[in-house]
Amino acid sequence: MSKSSDPRDLSNELLKDILDIIDADPDRSINIDRRAYLSVESFRLPSPPVPSRAHDIGNFRLTCRRFAEIGIPYQFTKVATRFSRHGLDRLDKICSQSHLAKHTRKFSYLVPYFYVEGREKIELFLESESQHKGWLAPALFQNKADDQRRILQTAEDTRILRKAMAAFVSLQHVQILRLQDEADRMLLEALQESHLPQASTVDLKWTPACVHATSTVAQALLHARSPFSRFSGPMMNSQSALVIKDRIPHTMTLLASRLTCLELHFDDTEALEERMRATSPVFKTVFAAAQNLQALHVGFPSRSPVDMGLEEIFHSVHWEKLRAFGIQAWRLTGDEIIQLARRHSKTLRGLRLRDVQLRDGSMWKDVLAMLRREMEQLDWVSLRRVDYARHFDEMWADSMEVADGSLGGSESDEEDEFPPHFSVPGSDNDSDYSHNDEDMDSENEHSLADTDHGPEANDIALSPTLSPNTTASLPFCTCSRSSDPAGTDDLGDNGLFVLYHQRKMWEKWVIGRCPEHNTN
Secondary structure (H helix, E strand, O other), rough: OOOOOHHHOOOHHHHHHHHHOOOOOOOOOOOOOOHHHHHHHHOOOOOOOOHHHHHHHHHHOOOOHEEEEEEEEHHOOOEEEEEEEHHHHHHHHOOOHHHHOOOOOOEEEEOOEEEEEEEEEEEHHHHHOOHHHOEEEEEOOOHHHHHHHHHHHHOOOHHHHHHHHHOOOOOOEEEEEEOHHHHHHHHHHHHHHHHHHHHHHHEEEHHHHHHHHHHHHHHHHHHHHOOOEEEEEEEOHHHHHHHHHHHHHHHHHHHHHOOOOOEEEOOOOOOOOHHHHHHHHHHHHHHHOOOOEEEEEEOOOOOOOOOOOHHHHHOOOOOOOOOOEEEEEEEEEEHHHHHEEEEEEEOOOOEEEEEEEEEOOOOOHHHHHHHHHHHHOEEEOOOOOOEEEHHHHHOOOOOOOOOOHHHHHHOOOOHHHHOOOOOOOOOOOOOOEOOOOOOOOOOOOHOOOOEEEEHHOOOOOOOOOOOOHHHHHHHOOOOOOOOOOOOOOOOOOOOOOHHHHHEEEEEHHOOOOOOOOOOO
């Protein structure tokens, strides 16, 4: 007896298995307290579109109504929208269809540089730049500038964002990213290299774009009473917080009270410390209200670690539920790190101290000893490119930039690395999200689907019970079996500089404590 070969006879479970092979399972994500969470889930940029996957899922959904329903989560769990007329129109179409919008759990807002009003005379500049004449059409940039001006004048982005946030009833994660396409990149390079007076007729800025995007998204979330609980800003500008506070003072505390995860990376370098100190009261208000935080990261560019105290930003706040904490590019004393870690010793399972430079008078071995001795719940610690401030300054005294991969030897830590097609926020690489494809504006719902799945769904860290370095997997004394240093004097910390192999050994030593003796 012959069996039917019609794929429509397959069970829903088997069809979902097939879709899992075509594209990542939308329900899979990284545990909040795992080391990969801060690196991958929050700061990884949306994957470059993979047309074949979108095409395959689109064709799958066109087969029949049953297939169309099964395939919706694979297209609309994550929605990425450009700040452009076409991008906002596409978002409007998605959120107008509740059967699609109800599946969206992550929203990424891709925002380009804004043309400064009165300084968008691209044609005049390109005509003066004879070496660049012909490589870009002035009309392309003029259309972009006009597009931005119309959106801002009509507040169309505000209207659609509010509509979308209300429609995304399952929204969990909101992300604001800086977008730079190839045309903008080439124009910015030409402006930077030009010595002609006509260059002053064109200006593109990220600060007003970031401020506007942050403000409108915050207003939309509050207006919609969104259920979101995670916010990621891997390319933030420090002025954004001040502007939001001045324009909508009650928004920040209301939104902060809902947060379980907050990841902020500030990439502006001009007067950064001055601006951050000016925003210190804003952080105090936000962090005091954010009592549900489970994961928190605040970072700065690797090439310019800030010379600020931790409590100028964190204000001695204690988060009772905090499980993962990360900072990047700070100059600190060992006591500052110890005090913050000690406040959360009962709950913290992950600690990232990336690009942290210890000041004179402090030693890493003292910090590590406290972490090993008192942080009983700690499953992982990241010490990527940690060093001493004096050595850091001496190494780069005559250098214009600090290359992220140049400090302390080879940095091949797989858990902290990004795939080749992503840029690491805070690195010297361009951290913009580059996307050259045009927005999809078809009336067909299948063309509205976002292809933002990529490899991140497969980067699942080991669970705590399976990790070979956690206390749960070491139920008896291991002192005699360990090849790790017996105490802090064996860590090789000379108080001057830190080598790659040292910090890797230190990471293992901190969490490799004997569960029976747990002594320094």
